[in-house]
Amino acid sequence: MEVLWSVITMGVLGFLFSFGLVIAYRKLRVHEDPKIEQVAEILPQANCGACGYAGCRAFAEAVVKGETTPNSCPVGDTDVVKQIAETLGVTAAEVVKKVARLHCRGTHEAAKNRGIYIGISTCGAAHLIGGNKQCSYGCLHFGDCARACPFDAIYMSEEGLPVVIEDKCTACGKCVEACPRNLFELHPVSQGIIVFCRSRDRGPVSRKVCKNACIACGICSRACPEAIVIENNLAIITDYKKIEPEKIPEVEKCPTDSIGRLKKEDEG
Amino acid sequence: MELVAIFVTAILINNFVLRYFLGICPFLGVSKKIDSAISMGLAVTFVMTITAAVSWVINHWILIPLKLDYLQIVSFILVIASLVQLVEMFIRKISPPLYEALGIYLPLITTNCAIFFLALMASLRDYSFLESVIFGVGSGLGFTLAIVLMAAIREQLDLADVPEALKGAGIALIVAGIMALAFLGFSGMIK
Numbered sequence: 001m002e003v004l005w006s007v008i009t010m011g012v013l014g015f016l017f018s019f020g021l022v023i024a025y026r027k028l029r030v031h032e033d034p035k036i037e038q039v040a041e042i043l044p045q046a047n048c049g050a051c052g053y054a055g056c057r058a059f060a061e062a063v064v065k066g067e068t069t070p071n072s073c074p075v076g077d078t079d080v081v082k083q084i085a086e087t088l089g090v091t092a093a094e095v096v097k098k099v100a101r102l103h104c105r106g107t108h109e110a111a112k113n114r115g116i117y118i119g120i121s122t123c124g125a126a127h128l129i130g131g132n133k134q135c136s137y138g139c140l141h142f143g144d145c146a147r148a149c150p151f152d153a154i155y156m157s158e159e160g161l162p163v164v165i166e167d168k169c170t171a172c173g174k175c176v177e178a179c180p181r182n183l184f185e186l187h188p189v190s191q192g193i194i195v196f197c198r199s200r201d202r203g204p205v206s207r208k209v210c211k212n213a214c215i216a217c218g219i220c221s222r223a224c225p226e227a228i229v230i231e232n233n234l235a236i237i238t239d240y241k242k243i244e245p246e247k248i249p250e251v252e253k254c255p256t257d258s259i260g261r262l263k264k265e266d267e268g
Numbered sequence: 269m270e271l272v273a274i275f276v277t278a279i280l281i282n283n284f285v286l287r288y289f290l291g292i293c294p295f296l297g298v299s300k301k302i303d304s305a306i307s308m309g310l311a312v313t314f315v316m317t318i319t320a321a322v323s324w325v326i327n328h329w330i331l332i333p334l335k336l337d338y339l340q341i342v343s344f345i346l347v348i349a350s351l352v353q354l355v356e357m358f359i360r361k362i363s364p365p366l367y368e369a370l371g372i373y374l375p376l377i378t379t380n381c382a383i384f385f386l387a388l389m390a391s392l393r394d395y396s397f398l399e400s401v402i403f404g405v406g407s408g409l410g411f412t413l414a415i416v417l418m419a420a421i422r423e424q425l426d427l428a429d430v431p432e433a434l435k436g437a438g439i440a441l442i443v444a445g446i447m448a449l450a451f452l453g454f455s456g457m458i459k
Contacts, residue, residue: 006336013326013343017350028357030364054371 035064035087042083043073050074050150050172064088071097074151074170098171098186100154100164102145105196105212105258106138107159112209127180134209137199139183148178193243193251197258200232207256214258223250228259235259271402274395276457278406284382285414286444286451291382294373295415296440304369305419309412311359311370313405315351315377316386320404322347323387324397344387352378382411417447 040060047055051072053062062068063084070084117132119125123144126132131140145162146154153168154175162175166189176184183198197214199206206213216233227242228235228251235258237243243251252260284290291312298308323344331337356374360367367374377383386407390400421443430439 002335005334006339009330009334009336010339010342010346013330013346017346021350021353024354024357028361030360 033064036060038087039063039084042080042087044080050170074172097189099166099169099189100145100171100173100175100184101187101194101262102139102162102164102183103185103194103196103198104137104139104161104181104183106133106135106210107161107212108141109159110211111135111138111213123178124180131181135199135201135206135213137181137197137201138210138213140181144178144180145175145184148174150174187240191240192245192248192261193237193240193259194262195235195237195259197234200234202233206233212257215256217255219253219255220251220259223247223253271399274399275402275406278403279410279413280451280454281457283410283414283451284385284407285411286448288382288385289448290385291380291411292444293376294380295411295418295444296437297373297376298370299415299418299422299440301369302416302419302423304366305415306412307359307366308370308373309408309415311355311374312377312380312383312411313408315348315355316383316408316411317401317404318351319344319348319383319387320390320400321397322351324390324395324400327391328397340388340391344384347387348383349378382407414447418444421447 036057037060040057043056043060045056049055051059051068051074053059053068059068059073063070063072070088071081073080073084112134113132114130114134115132117126119129121142123140123142126140126142130136131138133140139161141156141160143154143156143162146156150172151168151170153165153170154162155165157163164175171186173186176182176186178184181198187194195214196212197206199210199213201209201213203215203217207215214233214235216230216235218230220235221228221230224243224247227239228237230236237259248261254260278284282288285292285295294308294312299305326343326347327340331339331343352375355377356367359370359374386404390403395403418440422440425439425443434442
């Protein structure tokens with residue numbers, strides 16, 4: 001008998017409270033964009049937070065608001081990205097895969113050492129004392145970026161430079177933050193030409209410290225003046241879209257190889 | 269007089285956070301800014317007050333007459349969970365920014381031991397209806413006091429030179445400990 005009473009009591013109480021909540025929900029419900037729900041369903045539901053948001057739902061809200069792009073979910077494959085893009089009415093063409101690229105070609109062989117560095121072997125520490133290379137703009141070779149990469153997409157090559165594995169890179173930007181010399185930048189994967197140098201030293205100085213430094217000779221900017229300029233002794237590509245394919249061989253006549261297409265060894 | 273004693277005791281002497289170490293999760297989680305700390309405190313106070321009232325009614329009108337005291341825990345949880353849902357919907361409707369600021373800690377009031385402790389304590393001490401409600405308000409205000417003080421200190425801490433290893437949770441826990449020591453000073457006030 002007592003069992004019956006307890007069951008009835010709890011049942012009635014539960015019913016009363018849920019009834020109250022239903023009424024409150026009707027009165028107080030907040031209408032949200034139904035797209036958020038749709039996008040949330042497409043997402044992997046791993047709630048890993050790799051995108052930088054609190055979870056898949058928070059990411060969905062941000063995508064719908066336009067704060068981030070569908071391809072910012074590092075876990076979702078191209079299918080997921082496509083579906084989200086379709087849901088939002090964004091054409092899939094806008095979903096460009098980006099990868100991190102290193103703006104330096106100062107290998108062990110090319111860039112000369114300033115001395116022997118025996119401090120803590122991180123780029124951050126080496127950067128504090130000016131680095132172990134004569135070039136004060138180039139890669140420090142200690143691989144802070146490779147350690148920062150959460151996807152194991154960066155490894156240090158035998159030549160001493162970090163290599164980005166395109167397939168694994170999700171353009172999360174951790175390496176961009178990690179590099180004390182700001183040598184990483186995120187570029188669309190299809191983008192052909194990149195300046196592989198950040199040195200602002202004058203030409204003779206950069207030539208002395210690194211074989212692959214930009215010496216600001218201006219061959220590339222003369223070949224393609226509408227897209228490449230020389231600023232502070234460094235070639236800068238102002239508009240990647242304006243570089244016409246037929247001009248690329250001209251641009252690649254760079255005497256120090258500091259501008260051009262990616263080579264096999266850069267791509268991993 | 270009895271009511272005043274319960275009220276003051278709940279706020280200062282037997283402060284839930286600093287004396288019993290209940291509700292530490294939101295106490296540390298939402299105490300980064302004074303504004304959201306106040307809102308969190310008020311949300312908890314609201315839930316505590318209503319919980320105290322409703323659980324007293326359920327306890328004395330339903331459970332005790334039917335000799336179902338052993339259902340106390342389940343039914344109190346039911347009350348708390350429903351109330352928190354209600355508060356959540358309400359805050360989301362009234363103030364979306366506040367909803368964002370409180371984040372996960374708002375639904376977590378449900379599992380906040382402080383509120384459950386309140387309901388159990390009120391029934392254990394055999395409070396009358398009025399005493400229960402006063403106890404609820406007092407405890408809620410005590411929580412608010414603790415969390416706002418903590419937020420004020422932490423806002424200052426942001427500017428202080430904290431040793432690297434203690435940054436964030438470490439220094440927050442140390443501060444909470446020192447605050448608890450300070451609040452122990454109240455313990456002689458009422459016998």
